[in-house]
Amino acid sequence: xxxxxxxxxxxxxxxxxxxxxxxxxxxxxxxxxxxxxxxxxxxxxxxxxxxxxxxxxxxxxxxxxxxxxxxxxxxxxxxxxxxxxxxxxxxxxxxxxxxxxxxxxxxxxxxxxxxxxxxxxxxxxxxxxxxxxxxxxxxxxxxxxxxxxxxxxxxxxxxxxxxxxxxxxxxxxxxxxxxxxxxxxxxxxxxxxxxxxxxxxxxxxxxxxxxxxxxxxxxxxxxxxxxxxxxxxxxxxxxxxxxxxxxxxxxxxxxxxxxxxxxxxxxxxxxxxxxxxxxxxxxxxxxxxxxxxxxxxxxxxxxxxxxxxxxxxxxxxxxxxxxxxxxxxxxxxxxxxxxxxxxxxxxxxxxxxxxxxxxxxxxxxxxxxxxxxxx
Numbered sequence: 001x002x003x004x005x006x007x008x009x010x011x012x013x014x015x016x017x018x019x020x021x022x023x024x025x026x027x028x029x030x031x032x033x034x035x036x037x038x039x040x041x042x043x044x045x046x047x048x049x050x051x052x053x054x055x056x057x058x059x060x061x062x063x064x065x066x067x068x069x070x071x072x073x074x075x076x077x078x079x080x081x082x083x084x085x086x087x088x089x090x091x092x093x094x095x096x097x098x099x100x101x102x103x104x105x106x107x108x109x110x111x112x113x114x115x116x117x118x119x120x121x122x123x124x125x126x127x128x129x130x131x132x133x134x135x136x137x138x139x140x141x142x143x144x145x146x147x148x149x150x151x152x153x154x155x156x157x158x159x160x161x162x163x164x165x166x167x168x169x170x171x172x173x174x175x176x177x178x179x180x181x182x183x184x185x186x187x188x189x190x191x192x193x194x195x196x197x198x199x200x201x202x203x204x205x206x207x208x209x210x211x212x213x214x215x216x217x218x219x220x221x222x223x224x225x226x227x228x229x230x231x232x233x234x235x236x237x238x239x240x241x242x243x244x245x246x247x248x249x250x251x252x253x254x255x256x257x258x259x260x261x262x263x264x265x266x267x268x269x270x271x272x273x274x275x276x277x278x279x280x281x282x283x284x285x286x287x288x289x290x291x292x293x294x295x296x297x298x299x300x301x302x303x304x305x306x307x308x309x310x311x312x313x314x315x316x317x318x319x320x321x322x323x324x325x326x327x328x329x330x331x332x333x334x335x336x337x338x339x340x341x342x343x344x345x346x347x348x349x350x351x352x353x354x355x356x357x358x359x360x361x362x363x364x365x366x367x368x369x370x371x372x373x374x375x
Contacts, residue, residue: 003050008273009043010292011283012266016040017295019245021302021329024131025315032248034126035262037140038202038255039241040299042266044144045206052152053214056159064152069351071148072358077344078300078336079141080361083109085332086134086304087365093311098132103369105135110362112146115139119194126250132311134304139194146196147203167215170208177201178257185253198255205263209270218271233272234279240265297336298329305329 016036023033055062083106090102101121108117118139123130130136158169177200184192192198212218244262252258273280282288291298305328309315314325344354 003047003054006273007289007292008269008280008283009047010289010295011285012039012043012269012292013295014288014292015241015283016043017298017302018291020137020299024137024303024306026131030245031250032245032262034250035244035248035254035259038259038262039266040140041144041199041202042206042263043270044147045203046209046270047206048148048151049155049207049210050213052155053159053210056156057214062152062156064156067152068148071145073345073351073354074296074341075141075145076358077340077354078297079109079138080358080365081336081340082300082304083135083365084361085301086308087368089304089308090134093308100373102134103372105133105138106369107366107373109135109138109142110366112142112149115142115146115194115196119190122190124190125193132307134307136307137299137303143194143196143199144203147200151203151207167208167211170204170211174201174204174208177204178260181255181259182257185256189253192253192255202255202259202263205267206270209267213271230272230274230277233268234277237265237268237272238279240268294333294337297333297341301333301336302329305332 016039019030019033019036019039021033022030023036051067052062086102087106090099094102104121105114105117108114114135118125118130118133118136123133123136125136125139158166162169177197181192181198181201184198241262244265248254248258248261269279269283273283305325306315309325314321343349
């Protein structure tokens with residue numbers, strides 16, 4: 001099951017990943033850059049739910065094996081590439097205690113529980129000490145992977161037995177998660193930030209869009225679609241996103257009701273963007289789309305590159321070294337996209353071979369890092 005390609009969504013991905021990179025570079029002009037992850041969550045919820053619901057509607061069945069094969073092809077190879085890179089550099093530059101901590105976080109990340117690891121080891125996101133954790137950013141991947149494990153099964157059951165109430169069930173999940181996040185934001189900030197129950201509403205709001213689109217269509221041909229709104233609301237959406245990036249900060253209690261600003265902004269663009277519309281044209285610009293296409297590799301590699309650079313004091317050095325660091329980041333991310341992501345996602349390459357490569361890589365990484373922890 002394929003979805004129609006929407007270049008403006010890759011444009012949104014580019015905004016999201018650049019925001020996160022600037023924030024992690026500790027550039028103070030974008031204090032809300034960490035909200036790029038929230039944008040990613042909405043996009044993921046929308047695309048995953050669209051895939052699931054369209055397949056169910058067309059065939060009245062759902063291939064779990066095909067779904068998880070696509071997720072493995074999409075996520076795991078580049079992640080393993082970043083882990084191999086990080087293990088090698090950690091061995092060279094990290095002190096023993098830091099190397100042991102890295103090894104534990106790597107194993108947690110491989111098994112999609114690094115968000116639990118960082119929460120229970122008191123790694124406060126945004127703190128200076130956390131910037132030296134090469135795999136801290138994998139918490140968000142663990143949240144998504146946990147969502148991918150739970151959501152398709154739940155959606156399949158609900159679609160089969162409660163189809164008429166599916167929209168109500170999605171909306172109920174959003175409401176419960178949002179209220180829970182608002183409560184936890186003032187009582188348990190670490191749990192609230194890292195774990196799926198507080199992040200579920202961001203993914204499910206994307207799911208809500210997918211369900212509404214399946215029922216009513218989207219764009220100028222859909223019911224209740226105003227031409228005036230189609231011009232105003234994408235601009236409003238982008239304004240909400242940029243307002244949040246520039247005026248929110250990591251001292252705010254997030255996720256919470258405040259998170260709705262960038263999330264609604266993202267939803268407005270996904271829902272109302274269409275060919276010929278001003279914001280859609282900007283986000284569909286070829287250069288922006290290229291960065292959107294490599295956004296996953298950029299996200300996977302940027303944090304370890306920055307963490308190791310801090311070990312070597314490169315991020316605090318003169319401008320020329322920082323420029324070289326940025327060039328290196330974009331180079332390694334591009335190599336990852338063209339030589340890891342694309343080949344592994346190419347269906348001409350058999351999944352049995354890909355699975356074998358992944359299993360061997362995981363086994364070696366787990367063995368090496370477990371040995372580090374034991375010794």
